[in-house]
Amino acid sequence: MGALREEGYGLGCLLECAGLARSSYYYALSHPKAPTRPELWEAAAEIFSRTANGCGHRQIAMCLRAEQGVRIAYKTVLKMMREMGISCGIRR
Structure with missing residues (x-):
């Protein structure tokens, strides 16, 4: 406009x-529009790249909570993954 x-x-x-x-x-x-939790993008990408097919939003959320000590919901991780352009290849 x-x-x-x-x-x-x-x-x-x-x-x-x-x-x-x-x-x-x-x-x-x-x-x-602002990106969702940009400070966690690098850690999420590293967790995602650990396996050949990647891993889902629940697994990434669980790893972020355990390793980084971050309070984050899995729906927030899913939104973050959409913005990053990554998706799990296991079920697709």
Whole structure:
């Protein structure tokens, strides 16, 4: 939307075409997406690379808790793995 606004299109018209509320647009501008727990990415990648097919989010979460002493939920590890672009090859 930023590029179209620079070309001279009005914000009201763009939001109407997109079906987006003005408040939602400004909320998205003020809250950019941040990576999930970037300080743990290197440790998770190392745990993932230990086996040939990798390991799943539950196994990585368990290893992070045991080895690093980190409090982390397995759903957070799953989200982190999606952002990193890694997935378990065992069940796929």
